[in-house]
Amino acid sequence: MNEKIVIAVSSGDPAGIGPEITAGAAAALGDAAGLVITGEKRYFDRTAGSFEYVLCNRPEESLEAAAAEGRAALLETSTPDTAPLGEPGPAGGKASIIYLQAALDLVTGRLASALVTAPISKTAIAMAGFHYPGHTELLGEKTNSRPVMMLSGGGMRFSLVTVHVPVSEISRSLNTEDIIRVAETTARDLERRFRIDSPRVAVMGLNPHASDGGRFGREEELIISPAVEKLRSSGMRVTGPLAPDTVPFRLQRGEFDAAIAMYHEQAALPVKTAAFETGVNITLGLPIIRTSPDHGTAFDIAGKHRASHSSMLEALRTAVRLAAG
Secondary structure, eight states: OOOOOEEEEEOOOTTTTHHHHHHHHHHHHGGGSEEEEEEOHHHHHHHOTTOOEEEESSHHHHHHHHHHSSSEEEEEOOOSSOOOTTSOOHHHHHHHHHHHHHHHHHHHTTSSSEEEEOOOOHHHHHHTTOOOSSHHHHHHHHHTSOOEEEEEETTEEEEESSOSOOGGGHHHHOOHHHHHHHHHHHHHHHHHTTOOSSOEEEEEOSSGGGGGTTTTOSHIIIIIHHHHHHHHHTTOEEEEEEOTTTHHHHHHTTSOSEEEESSHHHHHHHHHHHOTTTOEEEEESSSSOEEEESSOOOGGGTTTTOOOOHHHHHHHHHHHHHHHO
16 A cells, blocks of 8 residues: 555535535645545435546555555545535535535544645535634634644635624634734744744734824723733744735735734735635644635536535645645
């Protein structure tokens, strides 16, 4: 058997573009790694019928196939109901969680080196009775850890302090302790996963011009600056709070290895502008490596062969690089 990095891949909500972008990315990745995909033949046949894979019914069989064959292994992960194509529903939501758990078991059982997840629908998993807002929170609960979302693309890496929070609630959701935790987790994983010695971390402000000395808000003075000072006193190479509009450019110029964003759009807007089809979501702070494409289920184009697999492919490549060390 050839020595090969094995990546576990959950194929996402079968009512969306998950199966087809998983198939496209797996084919494009080629023999760079062994892939064990958790999902169902009926859904791959429905939207990715030309995809060549080894169909397996047992984890051990799929691992042997992924390590030895030139094709991905599809680990048949049966679910009871049928998910209609192109719309969120409880069948797709339940299936996506079952696929995810099966793939996670492979990684936590040390049978695979990393986890890559195709998109799931927050609406669909709620319809199926699950309380998780998304992948990140579920993985944190399952691994008993406090994960941090990092968006990466276009030469930039951003870790998020708040994630899916209404804009009206961002200010009161911020606190010094969370900023410190996110920055520490980011620096630790930059060293551990990305092999960056003494990483340089930028901390973004919340307000325009990082409040310009208090003219446009006091969050920088009361919440963010105390976090920066504590991080700096611990020995971290940290700078901030910086004017949010300058940080993406400075990241691309190579001044920093990552930035700490106060809210989702501070990270998502520059990443999706610079790398709409190749952005990657990397979950830090887990005992495992996990990546995913930086987009959703795209129910409206599911099965129409219009979905790009570029972001999913980059998620696979990122997982392989991180697993290889």
